[in-house]
Amino acid sequence: MAEKKNTAAEEAAKKALEAAQAKKAAGKVQHTYTQVGQQSASKEELLAVTKKNALPYRIGAIILWVLAICFEVLAILIFVQKLQLPFTVENPGWTISWIVCIVLDLVCVIIGSNLWKKSNHLDPASEKNKFLFWLHNNLGVIMAILAFVPFIIIVLTDKNSNKQSKIIAVVVAVVALLIGGLTSYDYNPISQEELLENADIDVVYWTASGTVFHAYDDCSHLNNTVELLTGTSASAIENGKTRLCKTCEARAEKEAASGISSVAEKADEAVEELTETPVEEAPEEEAAG
Numbered sequence: 001m002a003e004k005k006n007t008a009a010e011e012a013a014k015k016a017l018e019a020a021q022a023k024k025a026a027g028k029v030q031h032t033y034t035q036v037g038q039q040s041a042s043k044e045e046l047l048a049v050t051k052k053n054a055l056p057y058r059i060g061a062i063i064l065w066v067l068a069i070c071f072e073v074l075a076i077l078i079f080v081q082k083l084q085l086p087f088t089v090e091n092p093g094w095t096i097s098w099i100v101c102i103v104l105d106l107v108c109v110i111i112g113s114n115l116w117k118k119s120n121h122l123d124p125a126s127e128k129n130k131f132l133f134w135l136h137n138n139l140g141v142i143m144a145i146l147a148f149v150p151f152i153i154i155v156l157t158d159k160n161s162n163k164q165s166k167i168i169a170v171v172v173a174v175v176a177l178l179i180g181g182l183t184s185y186d187y188n189p190i191s192q193e194e195l196l197e198n199a200d201i202d203v204v205y206w207t208a209s210g211t212v213f214h215a216y217d218d219c220s221h222l223n224n225t226v227e228l229l230t231g232t233s234a235s236a237i238e239n240g241k242t243r244l245c246k247t248c249e250a251r252a253e254k255e256a257a258s259g260i261s262s263v264a265e266k267a268d269e270a271v272e273e274l275t276e277t278p279v280e281e282a283p284e285e286e287a288a289g
């Protein structure tokens with residue numbers, strides 16, 4: 001019995017070694033590792049770092065949203081002919097230049113909302129207050145509505161312009177609203193609770209350009225990266241990596257469910273059982289003697 005278990009342990013170790021050698025032979029990259037230190041000692045300190053990281057993105061988003069509203073106001077003034085630019089007087093074709101303003105409005109909305117999304121991933125809102133969490137994640141969509149709906153309302157209620165130009169203006173603004181709204185929506189929001197939940201892993205790996213961190217350095221998403229950064233998950237979060245890679249998460253859950261975290265541990269378990277066996281067998285030997 002004891003010998004059988006010993007062989008099982010040896011086989012498991014052998015298999016692990018073979019798997020490692022096979023991987024090398026398959027031509028997968030050899031990673032280089034750079035250790036990254038952790039600044040924060042507590043959850044409060046970690047959140048202070050993430051807040052600081054997110055601030056430039058938040059400021060950028062607000063500036064772009066303000067610019068978007070400025071372009072909307074300009075579009076309104078041109079459409080209702082309150083503002084006549086020199087070239088619109090000389091060349092009546094240019095009276096349609098409100099379209100340029102709506103396009104610039106849309107560009108500002110898209111960039112602003114994407115900066116906002118980035119800031120929310122770096123420094124997520126708490127899920128405890130559902131309304132505030134929703135508001136925080138959908139502020140980009142709200143700004144997209146503010147950037148186009150007032151223009152649509154003013155166009156529809158304008159008494160001086162003809163029906164045809166009204167239809168063109170409404171169609172353009174509705175299309176811009178749809179594009180702006182859809183690109184501003186965060187399809188995969190992250191909560192502060194989720195961030196903190198993943199902040200206590202001892203060793204994780206990440207790449208300089210990626211947005212996630214990995215629990216395994218042999219994760220398929222790292223196959224093409226030579227230079228890996230490594231440290232605690234808190235240090236990965238401090239460096240702007242917002243969540244655990246889905247592939248690694250699924251793998252960790254699967255391994256936790258089966259109660260085995262690696263082939264090496266399987267071997268360890270077999271050895272542990274081995275050391276326990278003689279104690280159980282001892283009384284039987286005495287009885288026999």
Ligand SMILES: [Zn+2]
Pocket residue numbers: 213214215216219220221245246247248249
């Ligand atoms: Zn991964």
